[in-house]
Amino acid sequence: MSCHILVLLVLMGGFAELHKITQNVLFRPLPTSRSKWTLTLVHDINPFLRFTSDLAIDVGRTFLAVDEIMSNYSIKNNSQEYVSTFNTLKKEVTTVRDEIEDLLDGVNDFQTLSTKHARSKRALIPFVGKALSRLFGTVSTEDLDVIRKNIEILAANQHAITQVVSESLSLLNVSRLQISENRQQVNILSKSLHKLDLKIESVVKQFRKKLISLEGFIHLFLRMKMVLDDIKNMFLRAELYAEDVKIQLNLLLLGHLSPSIIKPGSLRKLLIEIQRQLPPSVMLPKDPRKNLWHYCRILNCITFIEDNKIIVVVNIPLLDSEGSFEIFKIHNFPMPMTNKKILSKSKATFKMVASYRLEAEVIAINNDRTKYAILDRDETKRCSDPLIGFCQIRSPIYPINLSQLCIVALFTNNKEKISQLCKVYVKPNCILPMAKYITNGLWIVVTQRPIIFSIICHQTSFVHKSVTVRPPIQSIQLSPTCKAQNDYLELPALYSNESTYFDPTSFEKLTSAFNQSMTDLWQPFVDKCQNYKLTKLPPKLENIENFPLDELAYEMKNLQRIRNEKSKTWSLWKLVLIGLGILITILIIYVLALKYCKSGGLRRRFQSFLRSRETHKWDKRESADLEMTPRKIAIVTPQPAVATAPLLHNDQQQEQQPPLLYPQIPEPASYLGSGRGRMMAEVLRLARNRRSLQDRTRYH
Known part of the structure; x- marks a missing residue:
């Protein structure tokens, strides 16, 4: 029986990536290597543990400091405000302490993964606070209001006193007798002012003590607040570090080296350093300077924890510079009988097929075609990954010229x-026709007689055509979305395409949406006030933390346009000239007034005014004395006005009193008879009239 046997060797991988096609052999080069470089990454978490322990100790010390401060202030003061303030601070410290304890518990849980795990120790100092039994306080708003009201009353009293003093001065110039009658009231008022001054001084001293105590409290509270804020910041750092360690451990459990474990820049430096130390016979799979992402995809790692250190072992594959092999998948198709004479004599031969018995299904051959290797299933699976592009061949390598295998003879033809x-070998009772899928829509059909396939394609338009397959073997290439069928079998359709999809939640769209939302927020203000130009914010608005936008837009709507702003503004040189003119005018008036006072004109006018008023009073008094019955008239002997203390009538010594505001006026010296007194008064009146007439004449 004569037959033809065809062995088709097809390269594993994508049909579009094939580099060479020789007759019925398709292949793609795939580098292999037995070399590797073991890289160990050690991540020490002891500094983090020390940091969390120190942080816990600092929180404990802060808690004790707050307790001590509260106990000291409770002894010295009794103010509810101090107690409430420190209680709030104590609650914050307690909250931070609880959070740090939770963080330490999480760290201790991860410490249990270590091979040399010891019993966890807490570094947090326990609460050793003293119970507060008394309250301590500061000056309240009500006390300040009472003090403020008292000060207002004192100010009103001082204002009234000023008026009384002014009236007293005027009365002193008008009549000394009236001042003499009111001296007791003035002395009493002086005593009251002295007592009031003492009271105000005592209140000021107490207020100063309260302010000093409040100042010390504020300084101490601010220091404790700063310490607490620093502890909060350190806690946030520790929490972020703990989350980072958790993420790294979760990624390491997957057995893959991710960029979160080692930064891409650090990985590039390590790979470049390894590349420098490699011998000429081996090399890295890709250039780390140009294709670092390739290593992020292919590198696997082994992780274990020991002595609070995370140890990551990474095997970096190395390629032999002369060890590049091509991997071929061997398809052994059966051959049916095609001799018409034999088929006409024996119908049983229609179901018989012949094929070679091959030693393997996958073979690796080097580029020089001098060596080969037979791959098992595990090696075939590893070497068929198109993402990696290389694999490690552990099977032995043999020379092709000494090979005694059928697959090598078929490959070398x-x-x-x-x-x-x-x-x-012949196989009877085989069902024909038969087909086998190769790659990318390529089918191999085995048949003993010609058959017709109808090809139907569902693309933009319906396409129908037919293909005739002739015996014994023929290939059919189906386009995407096309299928082939006849009465014997159907070849299903294959669809593949490439497209680019942009994530709708990209950063650019998020930022554009954010900007749009900002515009929408300010839209009410822009609609109402788009014609106004606000060059400077009013001073009253600078001290306000925030205000509603609707009210601002409503108030801005009622503003009126200011016309001719430039014409109403004053220049700096104009203001300087006006100020100089006012200053020169004041100086001229002052010089003229000073000269006039030195010449004595003002003094003479004042004396003449006093004399005229004195004469008028004496005239009224004399006319009244002439109409009334004779009585004693008090004649006051002229005495110089000396600022002396008031004298008592009985010449007795009294207790020492505060100094009086006004001098004491002496009592009348003597009393004269009625007739002689009238005569003396008349003589004095005539003398005064003559003197006043002379003064008036001299003045005019």
Whole structure:
């Protein structure tokens, strides 16, 4: 029985990525290597543990400091405000302490993963506070209001006193007798003012003490607040570090080296350093300077924890510079009988097929075609990954010229060895026609008679055509979305395409939406006030923390346009000239007034005014004395006005009193008879009239 046997060797991988096609052999180069570089990354978490322990100790010390401060202030003061303030601070410290305890518990849980795990120790100092039994306080708003009211009353009293003093001065100039009658009231008022001054001084001293105590409290509270804020910041740092460690451990459990474990820049430096130390016979799979992402995809790692250190072991594959092999998948198709004479004599031969018995399904051959290797299933699976692009061949490598295998003879197309090494086996009762899928829509159909396939494609338009497959073997290439069918079998459709999809939640769209929302927020203000130009914020608005936008827009709507702003503004040189003119005018008036006072004109006018008023009073008094009955008239002997203390009538010593505001006026010296008194008064009146007339004449 003569037959033809066809062995088709097809390269594993994508059909579009094939680099070479020779007759019925398709192949793609795939580098292999037995070399590797072991990289160990050690992540020490002891500094983090020390940091959390120190942070816990600092929180404990802060808690004790707050307790001590509260106890000291409770002894010295009794103010509810101090107690409430420190209680609030104590609650914050307690909250931070609880959060740090939770953080330490989480750290201790991760410490249990260590191979040399010891019993966890808490670094947090326990609460050793003293119970507060008394309250301490400061000056309240009500006390300040009472003090303020008292000060207002004192100010009103001082104002009234000023008026009384002014009236007293006027009365002193008008009549000394009236001042003499009111001296007791003035002395009493002086005593009251002295007592009031003492009271005000005592209140001021107490107020100063309260202010000093309040100042010390504020300084101490601010210091404690700063310490607490620092502890909060350190806690946030520790929490972020703990989350980072958790994420790294979760990623390491997957057995893959991710950028979160080692930064891309650090990985590039390590790979470049390894590349410098490699011998010439090996090399890295890709250039780390240009294709670092390739290593992030292929590098696997082994992780274990020991002595609070996370140890990551990474095997970096190395390629042999002369060890590049091509991997081929061997498809052994059966061959049906095609001899018409034999088929006409024996119908049983219609179901018989012949094929070679091959030693393997996958073979690796180097680029020089001098060596080969037979791959098992595990190696085939590892070497068929298109993302990695290389694999490690552990099978032995043999020379091709000494090979005694049928697959090697078929690959080299050595007809002599094929006839010697390849044995043909016949399989009866085989169902024909049959088909096998190769790659990318390529089908191989085996048949013993011609068959017609109808090809139907569902693309933009319906397409229908037919293909005739002739015996024994023929290939059919189906386009995407196309299928082939006849009465015997159907070849299903294959669809593949490439597209680019942009994430709708990209950063650019988020920022544009954010900007749009900002515009929408200010839209009411812009609609109402788009014609106004606010060059400077009013001073009253600078001290306000925030205000409603609706009210601002409503108030801005009622503003009126200011016309001719530039014409109403004063220049700096104009203001300077006006100020100089006012200053020169004041100086001229002052010089003229000073000269006039030195010449004595003002003094003479004042004396003449006093004399005229004195004469008028004496005239009224004399006319009244002439109409009334004779009585004693008090004649006051002229005495110089000396600022002396008031004298008592009985010349007795009294207690020492505060100094009086006004001098004491002496009592009348003597009393004269009625007739002689009238005569003396008349003489004095005539003398005064003559003197006043002379003064008036001299003045005019």
